[in-house]
Amino acid sequence: MVQYNFKKMTVVPNGKDFIDIILSRTQRQTPTVVHKGYAISRLRQFYMRKVKYTQQNFHEKLSTIIDEFPRLDDIHPFYGDLLHVLYNKDHFKLALGQINSARTLIGKISKDYVAALGRMCTVIKRIGPSLAYLEQIRQHMARLPSIDPNTRTVLICGYPNVGKTSFINKITRADVDVQPYAFTTKSLFVGHTDYKYLRYQVIDTPGILDRPFEDRNIIEMCSITALAHLRAAVLFFLDISGSCGYNIAQQASLFHSIKSLFMNKPLIIVCNKTDLQPLEGISEEDKKLVAEMKNEAMKTVIGQGGEATNDEGQGKAPCIPQAVLEAKSNQAAEKEKRSTERDLENENGGAGVYSSSLKKHYILANDEWKEDVMPEILHGYNVCDFVDPDIFHRLKELEREEGLRHEEQGDDDFETDALKLTPEEQRMLSEIRKKRSKFIQQHRIKKSTAESRPIVPRKFDKDREFTTKRMGRQLTKLGIDPTMAINRARSRSVSRGRKRERSVDGGDTDGGDAMDMDVDVPNKKQRMLSRSRSRSRSRSRSRPPIEVVPGEGYKDSSQKAKAIKKAKKSNMMRNKNARRGEADRVIPTLKPKHLFSGKRSIGKTQRR
Structure with missing residues (x-):
C-alpha cells in the first residue's frame, strides 16, 4: 500500500x-x-x-x-x-x-x-x-515514484553502466531507458515483481562513484538516501568485464566505502556481464577482491562481527527433525493410496457409465448395510413414522395412561368455587357450554363472511335472533326465571338509547315514556313513534361558542372569537385530498405573454 x-x-x-x-x-x-x-x-x-x-x-x-x-x-x-x-x-x-x-x-x-x-x-x-x-x-x-518504505523491497545499486536498469527491465514490467553511457538513470525508478506468490518492490538507483561524501552530486545522493533509509534486500552489481569504464578494484573500493549502509540487510553480490568476461578468466587479485566482498556479504546477513564465510555456509548440511521426515513420508503414502472420484470414474467406464454412490460414507454398524434398499411404505404405513420397533407398544401405554387420568379428573370440570355440583346442575352447565360453543362458531362464520370486519350484534343481527323474547324462551326451557335478565337488558337499552332530558323549568324527565324505548318492539312504526316523542320534548338551548363564561380569562366575545380562530389556524389539518397548499411552489402563469408573444412591433412598451 x-x-x-x-x-x-x-x-x-x-x-x-x-x-x-x-x-x-x-x-x-x-x-x-x-x-x-x-x-x-x-x-x-x-x-x-x-x-x-x-x-x-x-x-x-x-x-x-x-x-x-x-x-x-x-x-x-x-x-x-x-x-x-x-x-x-x-x-x-x-x-x-x-x-x-x-x-x-x-x-x-x-x-x-x-x-x-x-x-x-x-x-x-x-x-x-x-x-x-x-x-x-x-x-x-x-514526478517522483510512489515508493512504499514499509513493503518488501529489492534495492539495486552499483557503479554507473553496470547493468542495473537492464536487470529491472527484465524482472519487472518497468520500462526504463537504457543507454551505453554512464548516468543514464538520473533518479529512482520503481518496478514490481512476484516471487512465490509474494509481491516485491524493486528500486533501480542511479550509479554511485567512489569519492568523498561531500563531492557526491544530487543524483548520487538519491541512491545514498535509499540505501540509508529503506529496509530492503540489496543487490550490489559488479561488472567483471570492465566495460562500464571501471575495473573490479575501483568497484570493490566503492563497496567497502558504502558497506556501512548495508548493515543488517540481506546483501547479494551480482557478477554481471559474464558473457563478455567469464568469472574464471579474471586475475587472481580480482578473484580475491570478489571473495572478500562475498565474505562481507555473509557478515551483513549474520550480523556485525560474525565470522561465518560463504564456504562454511555451503559446507554445512541441513538439519531436518526426524518427526518432520516421518510426517512427510506418511502424507506421501496416504496421497498415493487415496483414489479420487475421478480415478474411480476412469476405472469403471468413464462419464455416463460410472455413477458415484452417495451412501458409501454412511456411518453404520455394518458396512454391508450401506447399499440396502430402505422401503418407504411397509404394511400400509410410512416407514419414516415408525422407526422405533416398540412404537405400537408405547402408543398403547400412552392411551391407557391418558384414559386413567381422565377417569381420575373427570369430575373436576364441574367443580366451581370448591363446591360440588348436583347432577342436575352439571347437566345444565354442559348444556350452557354446548350453547356457548355453538354461538362462538356462528360468530366466527359471520366474521369470515363480513369482509373480516368486527361484528356488532345490533348492526349485523338482521334475522332478529338475539332478542329478549328469545332469551326468555331459552331460559324458561332451561328452568330459569327470565324476569330479572329481561328487566336488566331493557334498563341497559333504555340508558343507551336516550340520555336524560331536562324540561324547560330544569326538571328531569326520566320517567313516563322511558319504557316506550324498548328495543324489543318489533314494529318499526312504533319505534319511529317513540323517537318522535323523545324529540318533541323541550331541551335546553346550547351555549354559543363565542359566549364568554366567567373564569375563562377573556375580556369579551370578540377576543374569544379571535383566540378560537388563531387556535384553529395553528392546528393545521393533514392535506388528505392532495390539494395545493401555501408551501407548494406554484407557477401562476405557465406562458407569460411578454416571453411568448414574439417580436414587438413599434409601439408602447408598457408591458416591459
Whole structure:
C-alpha cells in the first residue's frame, strides 16, 4: 500500500494568478452595485462583506497549500532526506513559513478592514517568489515514484553502466531507458515483481562513484538516501568485464566505502556481464577482491562481527527433525493410496457409465448395510413414522395412561368455587357450554363472511335472533326465571338509547315514556313513534361558542372569537385530498405573454 502519493497535490498559482482567482471569485459571489441613496450602515456592510469573503478565500487557498505539502519532520526519513537532497529542506521550510505568515497577516488585515483588499493583494505579491518555488517543488515531487518504505523491497545499486536498469527491465514490467553511457538513470525508478506468490518492490538507483561524501552530486545522493533509509534486500552489481569504464578494484573500493549502509540487510553480490568476461578468466587479485566482498556479504546477513564465510555456509548440511521426515513420508503414502472420484470414474467406464454412490460414507454398524434398499411404505404405513420397533407398544401405554387420568379428573370440570355440583346442575352447565360453543362458531362464520370486519350484534343481527323474547324462551326451557335478565337488558337499552332530558323549568324527565324505548318492539312504526316523542320534548338551548363564561380569562366575545380562530389556524389539518397548499411552489402563469408573444412591433412598451 503506497502511503505517499505526491501526484494529487493542488497546483500552486503564482502571485498574479492568485490575486486574479480570489478577486474574480469575490466579484462573482458578492453584491456589486452601490446606490448613492444607501445609508452609511448599509455601505459599511457592503464593503465588510467583500473584505470578509476575500479573507476567507485567501485563508482556504493558503491553508490548502500548507496542508498538502509534506512536513519533513513527520514523513518517513527516506522521503525527508530525499527532499533535502533535491530541494534543500531549509529553503523548503522557509517558503512554507512565508505562506503561513501571509495567511496570518491577511487575517489581521481583515479585522482592520479599511483598504483591506489592496493590502491583502500586496501581501500576496510579496510572497510571489515563494509561491513560484513551491510550484516547482510540487511539479518535481509529482514526478517522483510512489515508493512504499514499509513493503518488501529489492534495492539495486552499483557503479554507473553496470547493468542495473537492464536487470529491472527484465524482472519487472518497468520500462526504463537504457543507454551505453554512464548516468543514464538520473533518479529512482520503481518496478514490481512476484516471487512465490509474494509481491516485491524493486528500486533501480542511479550509479554511485567512489569519492568523498561531500563531492557526491544530487543524483548520487538519491541512491545514498535509499540505501540509508529503506529496509530492503540489496543487490550490489559488479561488472567483471570492465566495460562500464571501471575495473573490479575501483568497484570493490566503492563497496567497502558504502558497506556501512548495508548493515543488517540481506546483501547479494551480482557478477554481471559474464558473457563478455567469464568469472574464471579474471586475475587472481580480482578473484580475491570478489571473495572478500562475498565474505562481507555473509557478515551483513549474520550480523556485525560474525565470522561465518560463504564456504562454511555451503559446507554445512541441513538439519531436518526426524518427526518432520516421518510426517512427510506418511502424507506421501496416504496421497498415493487415496483414489479420487475421478480415478474411480476412469476405472469403471468413464462419464455416463460410472455413477458415484452417495451412501458409501454412511456411518453404520455394518458396512454391508450401506447399499440396502430402505422401503418407504411397509404394511400400509410410512416407514419414516415408525422407526422405533416398540412404537405400537408405547402408543398403547400412552392411551391407557391418558384414559386413567381422565377417569381420575373427570369430575373436576364441574367443580366451581370448591363446591360440588348436583347432577342436575352439571347437566345444565354442559348444556350452557354446548350453547356457548355453538354461538362462538356462528360468530366466527359471520366474521369470515363480513369482509373480516368486527361484528356488532345490533348492526349485523338482521334475522332478529338475539332478542329478549328469545332469551326468555331459552331460559324458561332451561328452568330459569327470565324476569330479572329481561328487566336488566331493557334498563341497559333504555340508558343507551336516550340520555336524560331536562324540561324547560330544569326538571328531569326520566320517567313516563322511558319504557316506550324498548328495543324489543318489533314494529318499526312504533319505534319511529317513540323517537318522535323523545324529540318533541323541550331541551335546553346550547351555549354559543363565542359566549364568554366567567373564569375563562377573556375580556369579551370578540377576543374569544379571535383566540378560537388563531387556535384553529395553528392546528393545521393533514392535506388528505392532495390539494395545493401555501408551501407548494406554484407557477401562476405557465406562458407569460411578454416571453411568448414574439417580436414587438413599434409601439408602447408598457408591458416591459
